[in-house]
């Protein structure tokens with residue numbers, strides 16, 4: 001299926017957007033508003049909206065619309081804009097590969113296998129959950145084990161019943177949200193076990209999804225065994241020490257028919273790797289400059305494919321920028337870029353996006369987003385140019401579950417050299 | 429007799445541990461770092477409310493279920509009663525965002541509305 005028809009005969013487009021989730025939609029809308037008419041969104045699912053289609057809970061758009069929308073409602077706002085701007089899209093169509101000349105191979109229900117060339121490509125493929133195979137839990141592999149996001153899709157979109165007695169491993173937001181969802185549908189959620197001494201999810205989700213329903217959160221605990229022949233019959237949970245090794249003698253068995261795993265998300269970057277773009281080992285996404293351009297000219301990235309976001313509002317904001325920059329690139333407004341100056345992340349800052357910045361051709365203001373490695377109290381976020389502190393902001397609490405940001409002014413970076421370097425850090 | 433409640437403020441990442449003391453008509457909040465925490469603590473012990481979201485089966489639609497939500501927040505104590513009223517309905521495609529799916533759910537005076545469009549298959 002396609003919309004606002006750009007026939008499937010198309011061989012060439014100005015901007016090709018891969019992924020029709022909130023990132024892809026916002027990028028396409030921004031590029032269109034910036035004057036590019038020749039855009040195509042490619043989405044492998046049967047509908048636009050991405051992960052938001054299954055996120056039926058409220059809590060989206062607090063920043064953008066000052067309203068607490070559900071995921072589908074937030075997506076609908078952007079779909080409406082895309083529709084009004086008549087931005088063409090293809091559904092049930094998967095991008096298989098891209099090369100450095102931006103030749104994109106696609107496979108679709110209606111168009112079969114074909115190649116499209118694009119002047120610019122925006123990567124907006126989102127992320128997926130860490131698969132079960134990546135977690136080393138001993139025991140049998142009966143039915144009744146799902147990643148939390150798969151359970152969310154099955155339940156919310158297909159209407160499939162998940163289970164009656166549930167244990168959740170991992171306190172990421174999807175796990176927390178599913179704990180409430182299952183409880184409301186009549187299941188008993190026995191506990192949420194979290195390996196780390198802190199939760200990976202947002203505080204509001206712990207309060208409104210667990211505390212509201214008296215679901216215990218067991219920090220520094222993990223599942224050490226799964227039992228069951230055909231279906232899960234029980235799981236064993238044990239406490240872990242500082243090295244995250246289970247402490248013998250602390251095992252407790254929980255009788256249950258379902259185990260949900262909510263152990264983190266990984267950007268979906270197979271395509272980006274086939275493209276040969278330079279990747280960031282920490283985020284799992286591409287390395288980008290301040291225009292959100294990868295090291296392959298004309299290829300931009302935004303949203304969860306670039307780094308995992310906790311708030312969709314920031315996804316939309318980032319994607320808008322990627323769309324505008326891709327449009328500027330097409331119009332020849334992006335000066336030839338130097339390889340840029342790397343931003344160093346240290347002192348508890350795990351990474352930054354962008355990873356590098358070109359002080360000569362940057363915009364007047366650049367937002368640098370990052371996450372921290374641990375829970376920190378009373379730290380100052382600081383940005384250094386060489387030995388000079390450009391920026392400092394006191395914080396009371398920083399947590400790995402929440403994305404942080406600082407804004408850098410073009411004026412601050414005038415004449416910045418590689419030797420000086422730029423550094424984002426935390427200090428006392 | 430004064431009653432004490434331990435809460436976590438959710439208004440910012442700090443997540444202050446609040447102690448709310450209810451003494452006849454007097455409510456005091458301690459442990460908050462800013463006034464937003466006090467307001468949250470008072471509301472949580474006097475009139476806690478939540479938005480409830482779920483899904484409802486759709487007949488003849490291009491998708492099997494339509495997401496729904498309470499049009500505004502409802503008293504926390506009514507969550508399960510509202511869920512029961514949601515479980516009792518089915519809808520027929522087409523559905524439009526904002527369509528009322530359950531009128532005055534569980535006597536809260538709040539409607540349950542559709543959160544997306546569903547076209548006819």
Ligand SMILES: Cc1cc2nc3c(=O)[nH]c(=O)nc-3n(C[C@H](O)[C@H](O)[C@H](O)COP(=O)(O)OP(=O)(O)OC[C@H]3O[C@@H](n4cnc5c(N)ncnc54)[C@H](O)[C@@H]3O)c2cc1C
Nearest residue numbers: 019021022023043044050051094095125126303304311312
């Ligand atoms: C379960 C969950 C709960 C969340 N809860 C909240 C919340 O309460 N509040 C909040 O603000 N944020 C929340 N978030 C965060 C926010 O919703 C996401 O960060 C946001 O949806 C990411 O948007 P995206 O467009 O980058 O990715 P997605 O929404 O994942 O979209 C990516 C799209 O790309 C498509 N795609 C991928 N590969 C290909 C390919 N090769 N070819 C064609 N198409 C492809 C996918 O099908 C998908 O539609 C949540 C996220 C998740 C996962």
Ligand code: SF4
Nearest residue numbers: 437439440443444465
């Ligand atoms: S009381 Fe104020 S500072 Fe503390 S969590 Fe609430 S909003 Fe944040």
